[in-house]
Amino acid sequence: MSLRRVCCCLVLLAIACGLFPLSRASAAEYTAFSLNVAQQRISRAGGGWRTVEPEVLSLGSINKVDGFVYDEEAGDLILVGEHEEGRAPLTLDDLVVALRARLSYGEYPLVNIEPTWDTPSTQMQHVRFEGGIERTGFGQALFDADCWLKQLSMGLDPTGVAGLRSYWDRETEGIASGAGPGELEVSLRFWLCLYCPHVVVREGVCAVRGLDVEVFTEVLSAGIGGKAVEDPKGLKLERADAFADDIRRGLGELCRAQPSFSRLRGLQELVAVSKALEELEPRPDLGWWLERYSPWEVRTPKEAELLKRRYVGERGWFDVSGGVFLTAMAMRLNAGDVRALREAALASRPSAESLRWSFAAAEWAVPLAEGQVKPEDTARLFAQGLSLRRQERYEQAIVPYDTILEVAPDSAEAWYGKGAALWRLGRPQEALQCLDRALAIDPDLAKAWDGKGAVLWRLGRPQEALQCLDRALEVNPRSAVTWSNKGVALQALGRRQEALECHVRALEANPRYALAWANRGLVLGELGRTEDALRCYDRALEIDPRCAYAWIGRGLVHAEQGRDQAALQCFDRALEASSRCAEAWHNKGAVLQKLGRIEDALQCYDRSLEIHPLLLPSWHNKGLALRFLGRYAEARRAFEQAAELGDPDAPEALAALTRQGH
Numbered sequence: 331m332s333l334r335r336v337c338c339c340l341v342l343l344a345i346a347c348g349l350f351p352l353s354r355a356s357a358a359e360y361t362a363f364s365l366n367v368a369q370q371r372i373s374r375a376g377g378g379w380r381t382v383e384p385e386v387l388s389l390g391s392i393n394k395v396d397g398f399v400y401d402e403e404a405g406d407l408i409l410v411g412e413h414e415e416g417r418a419p420l421t422l423d424d425l426v427v428a429l430r431a432r433l434s435y436g437e438y439p440l441v442n443i444e445p446t447w448d449t450p451s452t453q454m455q456h457v458r459f460e461g462g463i464e465r466t467g468f469g470q471a472l473f474d475a476d477c478w479l480k481q482l483s484m485g486l487d488p489t490g491v492a493g494l495r496s497y498w499d500r501e502t503e504g505i506a507s508g509a510g511p512g513e514l515e516v517s518l519r520f521w522l523c524l525y526c527p528h529v530v531v532r533e534g535v536c537a538v539r540g541l542d543v544e545v546f547t548e549v550l551s552a553g554i555g556g557k558a559v560e561d562p563k564g565l566k567l568e569r570a571d572a573f574a575d576d577i578r579r580g581l582g583e584l585c586r587a588q589p590s591f592s593r594l595r596g597l598q599e600l601v602a603v604s605k606a607l608e609e610l611e612p613r614p615d616l617g618w619w620l621e622r623y624s625p626w627e628v629r630t631p632k633e634a635e636l637l638k639r640r641y642v643g644e645r646g647w648f649d650v651s652g653g654v655f656l657t658a659m660a661m662r663l664n665a666g667d668v669r670a671l672r673e674a675a676l677a678s679r680p681s682a683e684s685l686r687w688s689f690a691a692a693e694w695a696v697p698l699a700e701g702q703v704k705p706e707d708t709a710r711l712f713a714q715g716l717s718l719r720r721q722e723r724y725e726q727a728i729v730p731y732d733t734i735l736e737v738a739p740d741s742a743e744a745w746y747g748k749g750a751a752l753w754r755l756g757r758p759q760e761a762l763q764c765l766d767r768a769l770a771i772d773p774d775l776a777k778a779w780d781g782k783g784a785v786l787w788r789l790g791r792p793q794e795a796l797q798c799l800d801r802a803l804e805v806n807p808r809s810a811v812t813w814s815n816k817g818v819a820l821q822a823l824g825r826r827q828e829a830l831e832c833h834v835r836a837l838e839a840n841p842r843y844a845l846a847w848a849n850r851g852l853v854l855g856e857l858g859r860t861e862d863a864l865r866c867y868d869r870a871l872e873i874d875p876r877c878a879y880a881w882i883g884r885g886l887v888h889a890e891q892g893r894d895q896a897a898l899q900c901f902d903r904a905l906e907a908s909s910r911c912a913e914a915w916h917n918k919g920a921v922l923q924k925l926g927r928i929e930d931a932l933q934c935y936d937r938s939l940e941i942h943p944l945l946l947p948s949w950h951n952k953g954l955a956l957r958f959l960g961r962y963a964e965a966r967r968a969f970e971q972a973a974e975l976g977d978p979d980a981p982e983a984l985a986a987l988t989r990q991g992h
Contacts, residue, residue: 525713
């Protein structure tokens with residue numbers, strides 16, 4: 331018997347990793363679109379501007395984005411692109427949503443249709459949007475792509491591409507022919523990572539070019555003959571890999587054949603431009619677009635019916651289901667002459683009042699500097715590293731970053747990516763070294779300051795963590811992630827009111843940031859405002875039913891009120907969402923210890939400390955559990971570790987062991 335459960339995930343990446351040469355000798359015609367003039371026309375036209383100013387809404391008919399020029403003297407950001415026949419249209423709404431995702435929310439546009447704990451009974455999945463794309467045409471487009479990708483993998487919709495066979499077709503044929511191991515049960519998902527291999531930002535000019543895809547097959551769990559495979563991620567499934575290869579080869583035709591994929595091309599370019607703006611120095615003032623512009627509201631779904639298909643044959647059977655998320659990244663570079671591109675766009679402008687104008691130029695690209703690493707040599711590696719981190723395959727994620735650093739040791743993004751993976755592996759000192767290398771190369775890399783603050787907080791250095799987080803906020807004062815992280819650091823210092831204010835700031839920047847709602851609830855819980863805390867947890871879980879810290883908060887409330895079984899259920903929900911959540915393991919252990927299940931509690935503490943070796947409460951509770959079991963030498967070592975970390979109760983526990991002759 332063969333059981334396969336399949337989830338299809340799509341990652342949209344815009345990765346800039348080098349400058350690339352001019353390759354087209356003849357001049358091409360481009361369209362320039364002024365955001366300053368667009369803002370002026372919208373303000374003059376008022377509420378009916380979409381009817382009065384269709385050219386503004388359509389981005390001057392640009393549907394293929396080549397980049398931008400920042401006219402620093404005029405304070406004007408000028409989008410550069412083309413109109414390509416057959417491509418899906420783009421709108422000003424799409425651009426603003428992409429800008430807000432990166433510059434306001436500090437997130438990548440994301441949609442994920444995922445099961446929740448009650449999906450088996452309801453047959454419904456939760457639709458989660460991130461980056462402010464809920465209730466927007468941008469979000470609806472990603473949702474449509476998600477649905478179509480699932481249908482494609484299940485063989486429910488023709489691909490429209492000759493020779494591209496669905497995973498369903500490959501699997502049913504394989505089972506019918508008896509190919510592969512018998513009685514195989516496997517849960518897997520496909521990760522399709524769309525990315526721009528060329529995104530350059532230098533001296534107020536951004537160039538975007540190309541579309542590529544990296545496809546990964548991730549085995550989540552597996553069993554053969556009823557016995558679980560210990561390392562399922564290492565299992566190779568030839569038919570799944572063959573389907574992934576088909577997607578790689580057929581990407582261009584898929585974009586032409588499927589409207590949902592066609593739209594993704596332009597959206598991906600807008601996200602690439604938005605991410606590039608983060609790297610721009612100086613950055614344009616986009617406050618009006620980020621705070622006052624109102625995109626057209628679209629009723630995006632909150633739930634989606636579980637889409638399943640089952641094959642039953644004489645030799646086996648399998649199920650297929652799925653989900654999707656999208657993201658992007660870009661990097662700033664420090665070499666290459668962009669004067670010709672800037673002059674081509676700015677010198678051709680008819681007047682300061684021009685919204686849209688055309689100009690001729692060679693290919694919108696920046697010549698490669700001598701010795702510069704080619705973007706195509708590292709773009710795929712960046713895609714692999716980011717995708718593997720998303721899959722929580724952190725050991726594997728380090729490999730592509732190390733490969734990049736062998737040829738480009740001054741890549742701040744690669745040092746950051748490696749540091750982020752090491753941090754998740756519970757290796758904070760090594761992570762800190764990588765983040766310091768990133769910041770030495772790029773002192774304005776806000777996410778590296780934010781990451782360093784998180785590592786220092788975990789290392790028990792909250793004051794230094796605060797300094798790093800404040801530096802991150804200097805670079806990007808709108809980052810919801812950094813405001814919430816600052817709140818966590820202040821909470822650790824006992825400054826709860828200030829912590830609450832930080833979480834409020836985070837939610838002002840991104841009202842749908844589930845973790846900020848959960849963190850706010852945890853502070854309110856410490857202040858004894860239980861009902862307010864519960865409302866925050868409910869809000870977090872409404873946004874993201876897999877928000878681990880919201881489940882932890884709920885579990886703490888249940889535990890405090892003596893509802894131990896309900897508390898355990900909450901901590902298990904947290905661990906379903908994030909198996910590497912040390913706090914969930916610790917709190918589960920504490921409740922099990924209270925219930926007298928000492929051996930089970932000890933296993934939880936060990937798991938917690940494997941993830942977070944400096945989690946003081948776990949060391950203390952582990953000491954208590956070991957002492958109860960009569961394992962006094964181990965208990966002493968646990969209390970000594972707790973004392974080293976500043977546990978005020980550890981000295982008395984050690985003294986008691988000594989008095990008892992242990």
